[in-house]
Amino acid sequence: MLKNKSVLLGVTGGVAAYKTIDLTRRLTENGASVTVVMTDAAKNFVTPLSLEIASGNKVYTDLFGSPMAHIDLPARSDILVIAPATANIIAKIANGISDDLLSTCILSFRGKMIIAPSMNWRMYENPAVQNNLKTLMDRGVIRVGPEKGALACGEEGMGRMSDVRDIIRAIEFQFAEKDLLNERILVTAGPTREYLDPVRFLSNRSSGKMGYAIAEAALKRGAEVTLISGFSPLQRPGGIKFISADTSLDMFHAVLRELRLSTVLIMSAAVSDFMPAEKSDNKIGKSGEFLLRLKPAPDILSEIGRMEKRPFIIGFSAETGKKIGNAKKKLREKNMDMIVFNDITEEGSGFDTDTNKVVIIDKIKDTELPLLSKDEVADALLDRMAEIKA
Numbered sequence: 257m258l259k260n261k262s263v264l265l266g267v268t269g270g271v272a273a274y275k276t277i278d279l280t281r282r283l284t285e286n287g288a289s290v291t292v293v294m295t296d297a298a299k300n301f302v303t304p305l306s307l308e309i310a311s312g313n314k315v316y317t318d319l320f321g322s323p324m325a326h327i328d329l330p331a332r333s334d335i336l337v338i339a340p341a342t343a344n345i346i347a348k349i350a351n352g353i354s355d356d357l358l359s360t361c362i363l364s365f366r367g368k369m370i371i372a373p374s375m376n377w378r379m380y381e382n383p384a385v386q387n388n389l390k391t392l393m394d395r396g397v398i399r400v401g402p403e404k405g406a407l408a409c410g411e412e413g414m415g416r417m418s419d420v421r422d423i424i425r426a427i428e429f430q431f432a433e434k435d436l437l438n439e440r441i442l443v444t445a446g447p448t449r450e451y452l453d454p455v456r457f458l459s460n461r462s463s464g465k466m467g468y469a470i471a472e473a474a475l476k477r478g479a480e481v482t483l484i485s486g487f488s489p490l491q492r493p494g495g496i497k498f499i500s501a502d503t504s505l506d507m508f509h510a511v512l513r514e515l516r517l518s519t520v521l522i523m524s525a526a527v528s529d530f531m532p533a534e535k536s537d538n539k540i541g542k543s544g545e546f547l548l549r550l551k552p553a554p555d556i557l558s559e560i561g562r563m564e565k566r567p568f569i570i571g572f573s574a575e576t577g578k579k580i581g582n583a584k585k586k587l588r589e590k591n592m593d594m595i596v597f598n599d600i601t602e603e604g605s606g607f608d609t610d611t612n613k614v615v616i617i618d619k620i621k622d623t624e625l626p627l628l629s630k631d632e633v634a635d636a637l638l639d640r641m642a643e644i645k646a
């Protein structure tokens with residue numbers, strides 16, 4: 257998504273400045289060309305050399321060192337990102353002050369600007385900082401964070417710079433084509449847990465990666481997104497409505513509740529097919545052989561497929577082996593619009609991987625895709641959905 261995009265990254269003198277090495281590296285890996293401008297204060301926290309190595313580009317620090325850099329760098333950049341943004345630079349932007357290279361670049365830049373404020377919570381709560389931030393927001397500056405959490409000073413509070421991944425997401429969001437503005441997309445992700453007793457459950461190896469990638473891709477493309485997730489170690493994506501659902505029954509109820517307002521349902525959760533026929537209220541003790549009787553878990557897709565007024569439905573069919581016929585049967589029987597088939601025995605495909613090799617099956621055709629990242633699979637299935645719905 258960031259291929260051929262030029263990011264001008266302003267680094268100011270906050271403790272979070274060291275994180276810009278990671279930010280720069282990730283942006284570069286995503287295809288962006290990153291040019292860093294540092295303030296004098298920032299050099300106390302991270303060296304220009306580190307950022308030069310991470311970006312592969314010259315790092316600028318001095319207004320008079322490279323004459324016209326304050327005009328040329330902004331003019332050839334697609335986006336300006338200030339991370340971390342100190343209270344000082346926020347005040348300078350709000351007041352149009354240009355007394356060093358970065359603040360002068362900011363004044364001459366004409367595109368979208370993203371700031372990631374970072375400071376001690378007392379500084380952050382100061383009315384002067386809040387007023388300056390409001391001025392920036394009113395002018396259309398995009399702000400990411402700060403977050404609440406442990407601060408470098410050893411205190412807890414609001415002021416921590418947002419995660420590097422959230423800053424990248426905000427940058428990508430600016431470049432994404434907003435072709436799903438009219439869609440309200442409900443995505444399910446992750447495994448369900450079916451309890452035998454208060455401490456034991458049946459589950460599966462789903463990580464939630466595919467569903468989270470779909471939710472983020474849909475958000476980037478302008479959709480309103482709700483994500484219903486079973487237990488997952490993944491970080492909750494920002495900017496979406498997030499609902500936790502532990503069991504298949506929880507997921508069923510959450511989907512029914514949210515469905516009314518949705519135009520699309522994407523069921524990528526690995527909902528259990530079975531659940532224990534009885535759940536013990538107490539921990540089951542050790543007593544020799546234990547026979548477990550299972551009953552079918554709620555079949556969410558079948559229930560929704562039967563509804564008279566239903567959204568566009570996309571299901572997933574993870575199979576062991578090339579049993580594409582099973583997926584086609586599910587598509588028909590559960591009255592879905594699309595189903596995404598994958599063979600989890602294939603290399604790089606299936607649970608807890610960052611890639612997937614899928615066939616997108618709909619009522620018109622099968623689209624076999626090569627091994628792709630889950631982000632690319634997410635975009636491909638949203639592309640096909642948009643094509644069918646058009």
Ligand SMILES: Cc1cc2nc3c(=O)[nH]c(=O)nc-3n(C[C@H](O)[C@H](O)[C@H](O)COP(=O)(O)O)c2cc1C
Pocket residue numbers: 267268269270271272295296297298341342343344345374375376379
């Ligand atoms: C150890 C230390 C840590 C600092 N951390 C922050 C910070 O996280 N956020 C902030 O706004 N200012 C912080 N400051 C204050 C700024 O460095 C100071 O306001 C400086 O003038 C900012 O300059 P700049 O905005 O040009 O980079 C810190 C100062 C010191 C000495």
